[in-house]
Amino acid sequence: MESELADLLLRAARRMRRHQIDSLAPLGLTPAQARALRVIIRYAPLRMVDLAARLDIVPRSATTLVDALEEAGLVARRPDPANRRSLLVEPTGAGLDARARMSAVRREAAEELFAPLSAEQRETLHGLLAVLDDAEPPHDCPKGGHRD
């Protein structure tokens, strides 16, 4: 029954999030902030609107995340020379430095959650979730590709 599938999915995600909270806390980052920082590093420089689209949140929510990251000295906003309405967000040196630690921490957390699965099973799971992800209605990101 699909609703049970939904439950399992949400349960796994809940556990995952909790794990991330614990593992990211020493870095002074929340899961959403860490995710935003990853996207910023990957696509920098990018406008607030585009960051929001990549994160699949409304622009106002992106403001909050970038505020926190900027206050932590991990990213910086600068005017977009091409459009005086826009701001471009990009990582600072400290932001780039945080990337390695974040990756390690995230890998460990995922490693632990998915430990009960064999490499082959993980690959299968990955494939199935990717199908679901690709079926998502398209966001209007500037250049296509992965959103996260």
Add this chain to the structure above:
Amino acid sequence: MESELADLLLRAARRMRRHQIDSLAPLGLTPAQARALRVIIRYAPLRMVDLAARLDIVPRSATTLVDALEEAGLVARRPDPANRRSLLVEPTGAGLDARARMSAVRREAAEELFAPLSAEQRETLHGLLAVLDDAEPPHDCPKGGHRD
């Protein structure tokens, strides 16, 4: 890479939750309230502590959920005859009535999210997520079995 797996899992869960918000809104329920109501119906009567354990949240958070459900007239608290510290929670008639509508709505939401997967693929996904779920550190629920 496992961290990408984690991303996909969280993305799917995010979409699922958003879907549930929309589909449950007409019933006047939030996803967490709906989940709590389902657990209550399934295991009633049950103590607040046990409800919290089933939901994998702290007792204080269960209080908030039951407050909302009680105010909506869907569940009721009554003293536990066996222990004057405890309260037993159980569904009202209205709560039981809500079950059918909730199930339909949940089934539709799940149906839509998992539409891109074949029946066989859904089964595979179910199996993999179940492995993850079973590996979860055991809660101390009164009678074993599914927690949700």
Add this chain to the structure above:
DNA sequence: TATTGTTATACTCTATAACTATA
């Protein structure tokens, strides 16, 4: 001393609405 539930409080995450500056 431990357990049950609650009051009080706070924080993350995200949203809508209204506003400002620009295009």
Add this chain to the structure above:
DNA sequence: TATAGTTATAGAGTATAACAATA
């Protein structure tokens, strides 16, 4: 008139800490 970003605000979902009543 439409777009980019923000201020202001709200609500869901959860948590910790301190407390009262009971065991």
